[in-house]
Amino acid sequence: MTLSAKLRTRWPDISVAVVAVAGFWLIWSQYSNLSALSWWYEGTVRFREGRDLPAADYDLTTLPWQLARPQAFEVNQGTLALVTNTEPFAYQAYAIVPTRGADAAYVRFDADLAAGGATIGMLQAGKWLTLSSFQKAGPFSDSISARLGSRGPLTVMIANNNDAGQSRLTVRSLRVYLRK
Amino acid sequence: MIDLHGRWPERLRSAGRILIVIEFVFAVGMIIYSGWHVLPDVLSGSPPALPVRFDASCESLQATVPCHVSTEELTPGRYRIATDVAASRMTLLLRSDLAAAGARVIAVRSAALKSLRIDMGTGDRDAPPIATAHLADVKVRALAPLSDRTAITTLSFVPEEPLETADAPLALDEFGLYATPEGLLNDARALFPSIPAGVFYQTLVPGAIARLCLLTMVGAFFLPARLLRRANPFLLGIVCLSICVLELAILFSPYSWQDLRSFYAGGPLLELPGSNLNEGLWQATRLLQGEGLTIVRGVVAWERMPGYALFCSVAGILFGHRTLVDFAIATVALHVLFYSAAVALFAWVAGKLWSPPVVWTLGLLIALLPKQLGYTQGDSLIIPIALLMLTALCLRLKAMDEHRAVGLGLDVFVHLTFALWFSIRPDVLPGWLVVSVFLHWRHWRRLLLPLAMVLSIAISWGAYKAKYTHEFAPTTSGVGSSLICGLWEVPSRFAMPCSDEWYSDWIQAHTSFDPKSQAASGFATREAIRVWLTYPGHFVIMTYHKFLRCVDGDLWPGFPTDLQRSLFRVIPRPPIVLLLLTGLALCIASGYHRRTVLLLAWPLALDAPFFWVMFASEGRFYGAVGVALLVAALPPLLERGFYLSLAARPWRTAGVVACAGLFAVCRWPLHDWLLRNDAFHYWSPLLDPAHSLLIGMK
Numbered sequence: 001m002t003l004s005a006k007l008r009t010r011w012p013d014i015s016v017a018v019v020a021v022a023g024f025w026l027i028w029s030q031y032s033n034l035s036a037l038s039w040w041y042e043g044t045v046r047f048r049e050g051r052d053l054p055a056a057d058y059d060l061t062t063l064p065w066q067l068a069r070p071q072a073f074e075v076n077q078g079t080l081a082l083v084t085n086t087e088p089f090a091y092q093a094y095a096i097v098p099t100r101g102a103d104a105a106y107v108r109f110d111a112d113l114a115a116g117g118a119t120i121g122m123l124q125a126g127k128w129l130t131l132s133s134f135q136k137a138g139p140f141s142d143s144i145s146a147r148l149g150s151r152g153p154l155t156v157m158i159a160n161n162n163d164a165g166q167s168r169l170t171v172r173s174l175r176v177y178l179r180k
Numbered sequence: 181m182i183d184l185h186g187r188w189p190e191r192l193r194s195a196g197r198i199l200i201v202i203e204f205v206f207a208v209g210m211i212i213y214s215g216w217h218v219l220p221d222v223l224s225g226s227p228p229a230l231p232v233r234f235d236a237s238c239e240s241l242q243a244t245v246p247c248h249v250s251t252e253e254l255t256p257g258r259y260r261i262a263t264d265v266a267a268s269r270m271t272l273l274l275r276s277d278l279a280a281a282g283a284r285v286i287a288v289r290s291a292a293l294k295s296l297r298i299d300m301g302t303g304d305r306d307a308p309p310i311a312t313a314h315l316a317d318v319k320v321r322a323l324a325p326l327s328d329r330t331a332i333t334t335l336s337f338v339p340e341e342p343l344e345t346a347d348a349p350l351a352l353d354e355f356g357l358y359a360t361p362e363g364l365l366n367d368a369r370a371l372f373p374s375i376p377a378g379v380f381y382q383t384l385v386p387g388a389i390a391r392l393c394l395l396t397m398v399g400a401f402f403l404p405a406r407l408l409r410r411a412n413p414f415l416l417g418i419v420c421l422s423i424c425v426l427e428l429a430i431l432f433s434p435y436s437w438q439d440l441r442s443f444y445a446g447g448p449l450l451e452l453p454g455s456n457l458n459e460g461l462w463q464a465t466r467l468l469q470g471e472g473l474t475i476v477r478g479v480v481a482w483e484r485m486p487g488y489a490l491f492c493s494v495a496g497i498l499f500g501h502r503t504l505v506d507f508a509i510a511t512v513a514l515h516v517l518f519y520s521a522a523v524a525l526f527a528w529v530a531g532k533l534w535s536p537p538v539v540w541t542l543g544l545l546i547a548l549l550p551k552q553l554g555y556t557q558g559d560s561l562i563i564p565i566a567l568l569m570l571t572a573l574c575l576r577l578k579a580m581d582e583h584r585a586v587g588l589g590l591d592v593f594v595h596l597t598f599a600l601w602f603s604i605r606p607d608v609l610p611g612w613l614v615v616s617v618f619l620h621w622r623h624w625r626r627l628l629l630p631l632a633m634v635l636s637i638a639i640s641w642g643a644y645k646a647k648y649t650h651e652f653a654p655t656t657s658g659v660g661s662s663l664i665c666g667l668w669e670v671p672s673r674f675a676m677p678c679s680d681e682w683y684s685d686w687i688q689a690h691t692s693f694d695p696k697s698q699a700a701s702g703f704a705t706r707e708a709i710r711v712w713l714t715y716p717g718h719f720v721i722m723t724y725h726k727f728l729r730c731v732d733g734d735l736w737p738g739f740p741t742d743l744q745r746s747l748f749r750v751i752p753r754p755p756i757v758l759l760l761l762t763g764l765a766l767c768i769a770s771g772y773h774r775r776t777v778l779l780l781a782w783p784l785a786l787d788a789p790f791f792w793v794m795f796a797s798e799g800r801f802y803g804a805v806g807v808a809l810l811v812a813a814l815p816p817l818l819e820r821g822f823y824l825s826l827a828a829r830p831w832r833t834a835g836v837v838a839c840a841g842l843f844a845v846c847r848w849p850l851h852d853w854l855l856r857n858d859a860f861h862y863w864s865p866l867l868d869p870a871h872s873l874l875i876g877m878k
Contacts, residue, residue: 013189016196016402023203023395030388034372037384042374 036147040104043179044145047106056175063095063156063176071166080171084116084160094123094157099148102178105129106145107156109174113137116160116167120174122146123155133161154178197402204399207392208415214385215422217369218429223509225439226321227363229257229356230283233275234335238267241347252445253503254354258287260445262351270350271336273303279329282359286313286324286335289354289438291446293318299336300326309336320436321354323361353438353446366435378436381429386742389426393544400537408536412543417524420547423743424516428554430741440554444508448556454479457556461507463489464496473644480648482696483658486641487603488558508556515553515560522564523547526571526811532578533776538818545810548747550738552800558604559737559800565604566804569597570780570811576619577776591626594619599633606655607801609634611786615779653698660704664874665795667711670725671855672718673862676874678795690873707874712793714867714875717860724854726792728847731757734799735788736806755844760813762840767816769832772825781812 007014046052060080067073070092072083084092099105109120113134121131121144129146148154156176160167220227240247240263247267252260263270290296296318299309310331313324326332339350362368366377375384400408432440448457454475462475463486473489474480481489492511499510527543534542546567552560572594579586595616601608612630620626638654646652665678683704684695693700712719733753740748764784767777788805796802816822826833854860869875 010189013193013196016193016200019398019402020196020199020203023200023207023399026391026395027203027206030391034375034384034388038372038374041376045374 036103040145040147043104043106047108047145047177048143054177057178058095058097058156058176060171060174063097063174065093065095067093078173080174082118082158082167082169082171084118084162084167086165087160088163088165089119089160091157091159094155096153096155097176099152099154099178102148102180104145104147104179105154106143106177106179107174108141108143108177110139110141110172112139112170112172114168114170116162116164116169118167118169119157119159119161120144120171121157121159123157124148125150125152131157135161200399200402204396204403207396207399208419210392211389211419212422214389215425218367218381219425221367221434222425222428222432222440223513224255225434225441226255226258226287226354226356227358229255229287229358230281231257231276232278232281232283232357234272235275236261236270236272238263238270238350241266241268252449252505254441254445254505258354258356258441260351260353260442261355263349265349266347267339267350269336269338270352271334272355274333274335277330278326278332278357281357283329283357284326285358285361285364286326287321287354287356287358287364288315288318288324288337288352289321289442290318290339290351291353291438292348292351293339294341295339296322297338297340298324299334299338300328300332301334301336302331303333314340321364321434323364326357351446354442376435378433381426381433382436383742385426386430387746389423390548390743390746393548397537397541397544400540403537405536408540409531412531412536412539413524413528416527416540416543416547417520419544420523421516421520423547424519424551424553427551427739427741427743428512428516430743431554431739440512441505441509443554444556445505449504449508454481458504459484460488460492460556460558461504461511464492464511465501465504465507467493468496468501474648478648480645482645482649482653483656483661484558485602485604485606485637485656486644487600488561490603491561492556511556512554518561519551519553519564520547522567522571526567526574529571529574529578530811533574534815534819538815541818542811542814545814546807548743549806549810550736550740550744552738554739559803561604562601562801562803563807565597565601566783566807567811569594569601569804570808572597573615573779577779580775588626591619591629595630595633598630599637601804602634603637605801607787607790608804609655610790611782614786615782618779649694649697651698657696657698657701659794660701660708662795663708663793664704666726666791666793667708667718667722667874669796670718670722672721673858674718674875686873707872710867710872711874714864714869714872715862716866717854717857717863721851721854721861723789723792724851726796727789728851729796730788730792730799730802730805731761733757734796735802735809737799737802757809758840758844760809760817762836763813763817763822764809765836765840766826766833767813767822769836770825770829772816772822777812777816781808783808784812 068091117135132142134140236249238247300311315322453462495511495514642654687695
């Protein structure tokens, strides 16, 4: 008897095994997905409430900032001063950091908007994971969080958000937390 | 080298089957649990509120206009409170001591407002409030904590930012006082409690349940057949019940939109009696109050049959009818029970025709069909009624297949299911006639059964209405208006509207008839037929357009949730319908259970075409067609014999498949070509358009 003939004879056994394993995988994947999501939401709530915060993995001074095309950019004494270029929604400054196997990332920031508008957010593999935009002059604080979908590096982005042109802001603190 | 001898394959198979049984039980358990868990959200909409009493007053935006407040109880302690004019403030003077009542939280929602301020005062109008809460988003339920509870005697609601016009009346679609915030913004659940209820029930649970359903459909083919045959009716009934409840919780979520009670209190029950979603409820209320099957004093339903109002009455008797909101919830609850019972009964009877896994798959797919069970109108019942009709036909087919004499009781059951449909909508009549002749052409005396049922329903309803309308209309008087509305459901240059008001004005402009009369309907019918004859091209395009929409998915009407969308995202509706239709055609062409297929699929040929010429209303009336297609076409596709039959007739099979392929590819290009072809569309070879009272061009 050839192998294919033997397989044909054993087809019922094989199909039972395939269905059983596929079913187990499906149930496990559903559970695992919901469980991971629940864990992330729980972390987000804690993070927003400022409960049980560990030391930040990065802050303004330790983030490896790279510049796109801002008119002015300066990190001095723990604050970041930025004057954007005139492109309404252009990327201005970003920092690419390794995720080190983390499943979720959280960013908490305090900023002062002098003019225009700005967006602070996170990207992975070139796609926005989450962002926070503000266009009202004055102090602005927010906490944003995202599940990390792949093992690629994380980009923390500051972008212009002013369709009239240039914006000016000072970021007083920006902390990045990575959670496994 | 794989050793395919020895005992391990048997052991593997046994272990695999045991695992599949465990997975099946787990999946079914999760489906049932998810439905039962959200049942309180569907029935009540919130945890029990505190029985705090109050008097409500308001201040009009214009000082000279008097302002009044109306209060509708949603559940004990939870209310919809609204002013009758635009108001700058609504004040509740509390008659209960908040501290004694244990109140700690105010829950409030207003669909027309973005933000709201609550001033908590001592009753002294000149004194400033002792506490103020600013709620930034009250489109969904928002909470405000009560601080100094002993001193608070008034709650004033001040709109801060309206969503729509500022001169609309001020309405709190939901107001209640609670001892704890638990269960108000998120449901209290043991599984994954951190995930917000909105995303959990709108997206995650339906997606997971859809996958578990798929798992059970595949797994059913590996379960012990005897066990599944016994379990099918009970399990499918319970699973269907859970799915129905889950869908209601998704569509009417108290956490991300509004619960069912709030929906009715702030929507359909505010409309004039006689609108789509409140007519049955008003009729039933008045019937139980001994004021007859009327909508308001002296007015009967001219465009509907009486069955749905009677159904609502039964719901009210069974589940309570203290308020109209309670009545609506009782009716929705009976919809769900009726649907689930119909699925269970169908599963029991279908087990006599098809194998248990086929019945499980079919029953589960019927349970998963898009539904409109949350809407209190007759169309919500058509799927379960059609299912009962198909159940009866399955029983009769079984008897015919076994060449047994068909008992009178069985035929009575068959025709009672048709009669049930007729008591709600008359579109069953042509199909009922054809099916009756098909079933009884050898024993024609049995035709007296449907005849007696039709006459008893039609004459009694006609005679009852005649007391009020002074004319005898045995069914409905809405055929004419429906035919006219049907004319304009396809893109064209004809600039005619379709609304009850327009129809009423149009009838009164051209006749002396009451627009709700049979005479007006007859006049409108003649004018609609005149349009068909005047513009035969438009008639062809209209029927073809609606036929295409029907087979492209409108035949499964209702409100899809992510339970269905997660499937339709993978395989859109048109290919599924085309596959099933091709299966039907193949059965007929190859002679595989031809009689069964033809009998079960009769609504496709004898009910759906009605709505290609009449008002189709986005497919709202197609419920029976979709379920009949599923019941007739799916079982053969899951049977080995079907494919053997196709293999035995390769030319016929190839011909049907080729035609189906051609139709699939050419149907919309042909439609678009017809639609663009004005010479054909507006061709008027028979009658002069100037004589039509309906034609107007853009």
